[in-house]
Each structure stands twice: as structure tokens, then as C-alpha cells.
Amino acid sequence: MPRQAQEEVERNLQLLDRQTAEAGRRLAETRGQGGPDFVQNAILGPLADKRKATIERITIAIGRSAAEPRGLDGLAACNLGLAAPGTQPSDAGAGAGQQGKDGPTAAEFVDITKVAPNVRAVRRTAGASTGAFTSRCGTNERGQHNSDNDIVAPGVSNGAHHVHDYVGNKKVDFNSTNESLSAQGTTCTNGDRSAYYWPVLRDTSRQGPDANALGGGAEGNRGAILVPSTVTITYQGSPTGKVVAMPRFLRIITGDAKAFTNGTKNANAHWSCTGFENKVQLTDKYPICPRGSKVVRSFAFQSCWDGSNTDSADHRSHVAFPDARGNCAEGFKAVPRLTMRLVYRTPAAPHFAVDGFQGQQHNAVTDHNDFINVMSDRLMRQAVSCINSGRRCG
Template sequence: MNQGHRRNRKRRNAIVLVAGLAAGGVGLALVTMQANATDAPRATTRAASPISCPSVADRLPDVPQQARAEVDRNLELLRSQIAEAGNRLATTRGQGGPDFVQNAILGPLKDKRTATVDRIALAISRTGAPRPQGLSGLAACTLAGGRGQQGRGQQGQGQQGQQGQQGQGASPSPAAGNGPVPEDFVDITKVAPNVPARPRSGRNASKGVFKTRCGVNAEGRHNSDNVIVAPGVGNGAHHTHDYVGAIGVDAFTTDDTLAAADTTCTNGDRSTYYWPVLRDRGGVEQADAGKPGGGAEGNIGKILTPTSASLTFVGSPTTKVVAMPRFLRIITGDAKANANGGANANAAWSCTGFENRVQLKDKYPICPAGSEVVRTERFQSCWDGRNTDSANHRSHVAFADARGRCPAGFKAVPQLVQRLTYSGLAGSTAFAVDSFPESLHKPITDHGDFINAMPERLMKQAVSCINSGRRCG
């Protein structure tokens, strides 16, 4: 797992959102901060295109203690540079020729970011740690309106055409260039077994299982927010999530509102479990066909309700587990894995009847008749013992190694295993997971999000159950 350094949740890179390029000018800028809900403007991101800058924090190795203050300062500077560029974009709209935005805004922004990421790399290398490689490639930012505006226009035409076809009884087809492509699918019956043997359990293993039953989101609770990654920012995910557990979770949910929420779970678990929806892209369009998080961002087709949603907590093959802290946040997988190189990808696709033999990371399965599509997410099971979140939302938790051992300084906690199944897709290549527009619905971008809000007594029950080898829930 890519180990980013730990920072307070209040100090996060900014995301500057701007309207798409219009004829002869630049649209109005909307600046929002990717910060926690107490200090972020409560603006809904309805603009079509962002100034999109690669995340430097997500690409950093574990930052030595001696360098953290300087790295923090420079990460904060990156945030302010993006905000300043967004403000300039707004105040200069309509000025200059066709190259004005590149020459006057994006070009200078790249130069500033180049110098800043170089200072970050230098600060780390001064401690004797290896100098991070590849950071200079993160300096360039883009205004998606140039390319993305055209793409959205094509997509809109495609959707209008699809709706026209529907009137004639034909099934719509995904918009050209929006993904997925035929190469993203594979006949699971032709894939060689690839599931490794599980680690052998030691004498101190925690072999129990605790299940929390929270339903399948049959009520259709959806939104395109992500309170972990983009608190206080509406449509921060740019794709739609299913939610089970705590009711009413959105970008503005706080620990206090989560603790007081009603829940779909039968045991009083107020945790929130959410994941990108799966859509049937060969059938009728969903009601969100033209809305943010839906068709406006390339997520088209009917949202499928899982036939089952299993949320199971399991133990460690080497040690007893300790209780998760309340409000621990865990993201598993990477919604931008196809662009980020796959280091944090954790997708696992299969079909019922094949799960013990075949798990696919970068392919969707074509399942045989009578088999259901399966999505499985095994969350990180090691916790640093101190933090409930970190700057990149990853450094405070980790995966155990091949033998089931946590990294030095980390403690084993109950591991969430999320398993979703979908019927009616046997033989189909017309389904896809929701994604950011640039992620093209690649199967490797599947991911899951979890905030622990179990009452303390319930977490104690789960730990006792797992450590004593029982099956509960």
C-alpha cells in the first residue's frame, strides 16, 4: 500500500472547480476547499469542469518525522496555488486569445507546483530517506473544459440518441469513449485459478466471525458525495454511491450526526458503509441521466440493487484483534487506479461458484448461466493505534502481509469483508461500476468506504466474538 504521511484532516489540498469553457471566454469559477465540514464552504459543486491537479499527498512515501513540518507547509502551499489559479480564472474570463488560459494560468501554475514539489522531495531526502521519484510529473494541471467539454457534448448527443432509440424499443448503448471497452471483460470459465492460499493460523489466531446485517439499499439511498475524501463538498465523488447503515449520510455528515443517526442495520450499528453503484448499461436510463454523479458525468444506465450485501468482520491468523476506535475511517481500493498506477487498487470481481478459484482485479467477469456477479472488498485490518484518519486517508491503516502480520507499530483490528452479489447479469458485458469521468468505468477502480460508528458495546461484542472463535450476528 502506498504509505502517505499523516496530517490533520483540516489540512487538505484544495479542489478548485470552474465552469467549462464557453465560446470566447472562461466560465465562472467556484472555489471549494477539500477540508473538514467545520471550515469548508458548504457549496455544491455544480460546475462542469475542474482545474484538475494530481494529488501529491497520495504519492508520497512515509514522511520522516524530521521533514513533516516542511512537507506540510509545502502541501498547504500547493493548495493555495490551486485556489489562486481558480480565482484568476474567474476574474479574467473573456480575456485574451485562445491560448490565454494555458499561458496565463495553467503554465504559471505548473511552474509554481514544480518548484514546490521539488522542495518536498528535497526535504525528505535531507533526512537520509530516499528522494521520492516521479513527483515532478505531478506538477501539470489541466482545465478539463477543453477536452472534457467536447466529451460531454458528445455524451449528451449520445444520450439523446439513446432516448430516441428507447422510444423505438431499442436498448441504449454506452456513449463512445466513455468506457468500459470489450477488453475490460473476460469469460470467467476460461481464467486459470489465481486465488492464493490463505495464511496458516497460529496459536494466537482470532478465528471468529461477526456479521452486521444492514440490508442491500433496496430503499435507493444514493448520492454522489464522499464525506471521507471531500467533506463539505456536494458531488465530491462525481459518481453515485449506494449507502447502508447510518441513514442520511452525505458530504455534510459529522461524527455527531453519525452517532445520532437512524440505521438500516438490525443490531444498532450506526456505521456507514458505501460503495459505487453498479449499473446495467444496456437497459433503461436511470432518473439521474442528466444529473451530477449520474449521466452528466458519464454514469449512465439503470442502477442495480444488490441481491445480497454481506458485511462481515473477521480476525487475524497471527494475533487477537483490538477494538476499532469509534469514527475510524477506511477507504479500500482506488477510484482512480487506472491513472494512479494501481498501487492502491483492491478490486476483486468474480462469479458465484468461482470465488474460491478466481478473483479478478482489472477485468469484469462474464458469468455463466445461473451465476451471479460478485464484488468483494477486503478492507485494511491493521491500525496505527492513534489516528482515525490521515491526510491521504490511508496512512493510519494498513494491510497485513502475506503471513497475516501487521506492520511494526500497527495493531490488528476486525477486518471488514464486504461482499455484494448481482443477479441477471449472466453472459452480460453491458454493466459497469460508476466512476470518475476520467476513470472510464474500469473494473480496477472499484472501491469501498467505511466509517465505524458502532456503539462501544457492539464493538466490544464483535471483538469478543472474533477473539473467542465464535460466529455471531
Template sequence: MRQQTHKRGRFTNKTVAIVAALALGGGGAAIIAANASASGDKNSGQDRTLSATAGTISCPDVGQKLNSVPRQARAEVDRNLAELDSQVANAYQRMAKKEAGTDSVLTTLQQQRTATLDRIGIAIGRSAQRPAGLEQMSACKMQTNFAGKGRGGGQGGNQQGNQQGGNQQGGNNQGGNNQGGGQQGGNQQGGGQQGGNNQGGNGGQQGNGPSPEDFVDITKVQPNVKEPQNQGGASTGSFVSECGVNAEGIRNTDNVIVAPGVGNGAHHTHDYVGNKTTNANSTNDSLAAGETTCSNGDQSTYYWPVVRVQDGTQEKDANQLGGGLEGNVGRILTPKSSTIEFKGSPVGKVTAMPRFLRIITGDAKAFTNGTANANAHWSCTGFEDRQLTDKYPICPQGSDVVRSFAFQSCWDGKNIDSANHRDHVAFAQEDGSCANGFQAIPQLVNKITYEVPAGETYAVDGFPEQLHKPITDHDDFINVMSDQLMNQAVQCINSGQKCG
């Protein structure tokens, strides 16, 4: 990478400035303490790396535990689950404004959650047995995170992140980051001095992430991608929907899958391509009537968190919920390219997706939830044989940042959604086959690239308590293809053609 020594100097200066600002009470709700430590460097005289201790509010993810909710109760339950997220976001705002100490904030939060969980229990109990143990999920804690260790940091966090999350696709069986993201990403060479330069050195999104240890020089990462081998009868074709890069700027902070009917249900901003009408109040009927950015008439909705660079620019949402008021700051990058491709199964034919099937891949709360549902993949153009899950890549000159999502490709054959929005679909097993009770459907693979300005910090939008960690990246999809278009896609895939 060019001018590494100079960039290390810029990183150090920005780091010291941010630490000083935090010590004086400047904007970082999630940062508890930070310090810079010096170590000798025979090449540069003296080099500094940031050693930060950050804390985040960690609450049990109630939605992931509710895998059996009567259909007639789901709307009320979803509204209350969204209220739990709002309560955490409000707790962060109280901390940022120094309205109360940590203990007081957590006590109030627990009281709020207790009441909301009771409402969830009552809603379910009207038509089914009330879930046991709801009250035990009311308490939250302040989780301390040491830079370079644990989740999203060192060797252990990366091994777990890929073994549980990444290899479900069959893409990173040996852990996408065991060699690159953890061992090299967490150390000084990858995550601090060379990899970090001034990435993260400006305190990130109002001081609540990302941290320098969240970045790694992609050239220091070893190739780690392993694809399952096609077997006889594999469906080797593909179908592409050309839907653009959201040049129109269709964005909102809703999430119609997880929080239908709730404004700002995501607490962060999404980019949308495909269906132009998607928001919290969308219904199957409104989506079916919506216009689309896709050239082939695909009315499906594809949405993902925006990527921002912290270059000092204030977006129009700087003083709005879901934006700057919840720690999502900086200039939103329009993708350089976006590819939406549906692929086949390495072991057999695929069957058509039902219209209005909903799939979420990845976990927006993986930093506090753990990595069981994490499915983030970060890389750089020209280096896509190496994938990261809990590190942002620093790309060499001329190379673009790549986000890729390979969605669950097995469906239960019955449901277009499930109570926790996961149980109705699954990843293929290690050999590419679907588990008993599931059948192969076209696998959505979404690849998005960004031209990140040299030396700028960047991160995905996220819930405030997730500290903008790369492992929280996620992608959402609602299939609104007409039956005719879906059947065309299946025919292309099963016959080995490349269409679109």
C-alpha cells in the same frame, strides 16, 4: 455459456454501430479511434473482434502525494483537491461537446490546476513548510490505451495489478489475474469472442468505457485464491452486521471522507447501507445521531460505487452531474445480496477499532494512478476461488456477479484518518501479521452480488477519466459502532465465535 455464436453476432453488430456513431461525433469523450478487424473462424465462417484505441486524461494524483498536511489546513486542502477533480471532469465535458481541441483543453486544464495547487501550497504553508514540487503536478497528458495491452488489459497489466494491489490482502499472492485475467482475458477467447460477446459492445457508458477487453469468461479463469494459514493464537471468529442491500435507494455523488463539505465530490454515485444520513456535510456528531439500516444498531456507514447496466434505461440522474453528464449512464442495479463481516487475524488477537475510524480500500483512480493501491476483486458465485482485479467477469447462466472487498486490517493505533486517507491503516503482511507500528483490528470484508441480465454490459460508476475500468473499484467505511457493539465484535472474533 449458452448461445455463444448468437451472442458473438450481437456483439459484432453493436460494435460496428458504436464505431460508426463515434466516427460521426456521437457521445464518447474518451474514445479517440476504434476499428473492427476480421479474422477467419472455421466454426462461424467469419468472426470479428473489436480493436479499440481509447485515450484518457491522466493527471498526477496530488492527494496521494500529500501525506503530511496540518490538521488546521485539511479542510481547505480537501476542497481544493476536489476542485482538481472537477477541473478534469469539466475538461471531459468540453471534449465531449467538441468545444476545443485536445491541446487547448489540456492547456486550460494546466492553468486551472496551477492556480489550485498554489492555493493548496498557501494553505499548508500557513502552519508548516510548503510542499516542494507542487507546480510540477499541474500538467496533464492524454494517455493512449491500446485494448488488450497495458493497464487493465493484457498479461502485464494483470500481473502488476495483483502483485501490487491484490496480494496485499494475502488473498492473491500469485496475482489474481496472471492466468485468468491477463493471458485469457486479453485474448480473443476470453476477452473478445467468448468472454466479450456483447459485453462492452454498445460503447459502454456513453462511449467512455468499459471496452470489450474489460470482460472475461469466468469459466476460462484458473483458480488463484491463496489464503494465509492460521497460526497458533489466531483470532478465528467473525461478526456480521446485517444492513440490507440499499433497497431504499439511499444514494448520492458525495464522498465525505475524501471531499468533506463538497457536493458531488465523488463525480459518481454511491450506494449506502448502514447509516442513513451520510453525505458530504456529515460530521462525527451527525453520524452518531443517525438512524441505520443495520439490524444490530450498527451506525457505521458503508458505501461503494453503484453498478449499472447499459440496457437503454435512463435513470433520474441522466442529466445530472455525477450521473449522465459525467458519463455514468444506465440502469442502477440494486444488489441481490450484501454481506458485511468482520474477521480476525491469522496470527493473533485483534483490538477494537476507534469510533469514527475511516478506511478507503481500492483506488478510484487506479487506471491513471497505477495499481499500487488497487484492491478490486470480481468473481461469480460458484467460482469464487478465482478473483479478477482488472476484468469484469462474465458469469454462466445461474451464477451472479460478485464484488468483494477485504479492507486494510492494521491500524497505527493513533489516528482515525490521515492526510491522504491511507497512511493510518495498512494491509497485513504476507504471513498475516502487521508491520511494526501497526496493530491488528477486525478486518471488514464486504461481499456484494448482482443478478446481471444475460448479455448486458455492466460497469461500476467512476470518475470520467477512469473509463469505468474494473480495477478502479473501491469501497469506503466509517466506523460508527458504539463502543459496546465494537467490544462485542472483538470478543466474538478473538474467542472464535461466529456472531450476528
């Protein structure tokens, strides 16, 4: 994509998501209304018209500085794919909770004991910041779930089209603002009000209570939600120097929920098993763990910040990963590196899968995580001090 067109294209891609979410809400609200052509005439037809206009704007934006892409009009029309909420999904006969044609398949699970070690440690220089700061925020025992995403689709209900787990801030949804997040309580024991959220992992051998709900089974995310046995949130330092404070309300997305179709440029999925994390990390496969070992999802967020912005049009450009030696690019500053480790007791493979967008096949490579920094300035200063002085605290 031409750099000059990126902001406008991203804005219109977000509009496509909002248009689809609104159509999904109308499907749910008008269930049972109208005649046999009601859905096509009142919902899918107008949706196609809106999407066509939006796609035309994307085409024009790209055409200003490069060759216009062809054939995008064919992406405008939508069909139900899965039955509307309150009806049976088209592949319901496959059995309760089965992923069916949506994936994952048995071939996407690998025995971790048969994978060659692939983890390499980053070397630290003499000036490295070696401390760590931990926020203990629970495992979402309260069951805070929704299919919103306040970073990518603010103001849009069901903007994620898949369900998120939340810890930290006690109320995060499509209506959240910096002010509302600041006013909420937190599940973290140190007063950290930050929002930490990720797509749920499901036991696909069992039917969940949201089997016919938007974000859940009505959009291909079927199964009972698994609660992590542990969630560890740690901020670490830079291997090449000191870190500076993150700005309050910094927003970071790590990984790509559409990496199965987008490619792996922004993918950042890490799957392993307890006892193997320092040896093997998988990206596009789920692990089959030996007896007594548990499945681990881990995330290491971008830790270089542009020094001025708390977000960007593509929700990525304002932050970056350090290079292979641990250095931030020119113009970027090293901030505390947020790492998260989620441990699960899962059913036997292939009966678990991560929530995702339709068409992404619940592939392991689509795993991702979202973060909004709502620490007080005082708590962030404490975190930076611990990290830069080599202490472990929180």
C-alpha cells in the same frame, strides 16, 4: 512523491477536487444563462486560474525535497468534455445508457470458466482469532444515493463525481460529522450505525433517471443503477493473533477510484461469480458468469491500525494491510477485518459497469469501498469478543 511533501500534496489534490465540484455546481445552477462565452469566461476560465495556483503549490511542495516536476501547468485548464446537465452528452447518438468512449469495452470482460485458479488461502497460526461478527444492513432498498464522499471531500457536494450506494447509517452526505452520524438511525438490525458505501453498479443498456445529473450521466456514469441481491458485512479475525477494538469514527478507504491512471499500488478490487469465489478473483477485468451464476464484488479492508489516528491526510497511512503471513507491521495493531460481499444479477456482458471518475474508463480495477465506524463502544466490544473467542455472532 517525497515523504516530506505527501501531506501538503494530498491537501492540494483534495482542493483540486473541491474546485472542480464547485465549477460543476455552477454549470448546473447557471444553465441557459449568459451569452455564448459565458461558460468559458465565468466558470472554466476562473477554474483554470484556481487550478494553476493549486498546481503551483504542489510543484513547490515537491521541489523542497526533490526535483520539481515539469509540465504540470498544462493540467490546469478544463473543458466540458460531456455536455452540461440538461443537454445531450456528446456521444448520445450511441444509444441510451451506452458507455461509448468512456468504457468499458468488450475486451474488459472475461469468461470466468476459462481463468486459471488464482486464490490462495492464508495459513492460520495456533493463536489465530477465528470468530466472526456480522451486521445485517440490507441492500440499500431505500435507495440512499448521492455523489458525495464525506471521507475524501467533506463539505463538498458531488465531491466523488460518481454515485454511491449506502447501507447502515441512514444519512451520510457531504455535511456529515461524527455528531450527525451518531444521531442517525440505521438499516442494520443490530444497531450498527456505521456508514458503508461503494460506487454503484449500472446496467448500461438502460437509461437511468440521473442521465443528465452531476455524478450520473453528466459525468460519464450512464445507465440504470442495479440493486445488489445480497450484501454481506462480516468482521473477521487475524490469522496470527487476537484483535483489538477499532476506535469509534475510524475511517477506511479500500481500493483506488483512480487506479486506471494511478497504477495498482492501492488497488483492491475483487470480481468473481457465485460458485467460483474460492477459485478465481479478478482485479482489472469484469467476469462473464455461466448460466445460473451471479456477479460478485468483494472487499477485504485494511486490518492493521496505527493505534492512535482515526484518519490521515491521505486517508490511508493510519491503516495498513498485514503482510503475506498475516502480521501487522511494527507499531500497528490488528483490528477486526471488515469484509463485504455484494452479489448482483447483471445484464449480459458487456452491458454493466462500475461508476467512476471521468478518465478511469469504468475499469474494474477502480472498484473501491468506504467505511466509517459508528458502532457503539459496547457493540464493538461484543464484536471483538466474538472474534477472539472463535464464535460467530452479530
